[in-house]
Amino acid sequence: MYRIGELAKQCEVKADTLRFYEKHGLLAPSSRSDSGYRLYNEHDAERLRFILRAKAVGFTLAEITELLSIELDKSNWACADVKGMVDGKLEHVNQKIAELKHFQVSLERLSDACCGGPESAEHCSILEALESNTDSIKCENHGHHHDSSQYTKNCQSKG
Amino acid sequence: MYRIGELAKQCEVKADTLRFYEKHGLLAPSSRSDSGYRLYNEHDAERLRFILRAKAVGFTLAEITELLSIELDKSNWACADVKGMVDGKLEHVNQKIAELKHFQVSLERLSDACCGGPESAEHCSILEALESNTDSIKCENHGHHHDSSQYTKNCQSKG
């Protein structure tokens, strides 16, 4: 059993945040001490970690509440309801993954194309890679690859 | 060239939001009409779509500004700076992807385990699947698989 400060520290949030989550129905401690201190068990901690993970990938607290509500009143739901809801969220998640992979490809391409040296980055065409999801980044000395790299290093010494 | 309302509609945001982004340095129209109307070109629209995609996967406007700033003053940066920054963001993105895949697996498992029928969902152990990233969901009639499904359907008729 953790007291509020312990759980907060463990999960790198403020105790206030846990009280806030409780007030808004996301996470209540499973018990209280005689003196009224909140006591969280491992299951509560797991639930908090779920909330924080969901938040980190862009779900709002309202959406997280909805996700968690699937459990709360599950005996009042039909399987079809649950499945519909889960599939909806799944679609949402899949879309986020697709979007992130876009970013990932762009950033990797950019990182690979940049020599990383002390030269001016003038020739690293960053936004071309980030913004438009074109197949290749703009490249000053383009047109040929060698074994050492799939991408052309395009930083130039300023002289 | 789009006027503010056109671009807003196209990207499903309010015109106010575009003015807000302009005020905060994220997106300025590339020109103005004689009468002072904002005029956005395709490049501006692309930039907006980038901002919205980044927002959807949980980046704050401050982080997006930072991402976009790589381009703005790129001639003042060394390649090493740019690469460092990009690699930092890349790590961030990779972590988000990993987290989302966790969700994806959990939700898929849950969806597959739920028969989707009109029965009570009492036996769909949702939070078990969502919260703890265990290898298998809790299952009422567990222990054997058949060809038709990798997962055991565990909804039960109430009666």
Next chain:
DNA sequence: ATAAACCTTGGAGTTAAATCTAAGGTCAAG
């Protein structure tokens, strides 16, 4: 037995990100 470090509640304040309001200018259609 008392100080330091916890905890309680209720309510106010903050920050990010819009969203709205007011007072007025622009433009195409009838």
Next chain:
DNA sequence: CTTGACCTTAGATTTAACTCCAAGGTTTAT
């Protein structure tokens, strides 16, 4: 030549999600 749907700015208000504060109770270490 006016009506209605756009646009302008400046500034106020809202919403989500915390974050802090005040006044007091509890625990633990010396």
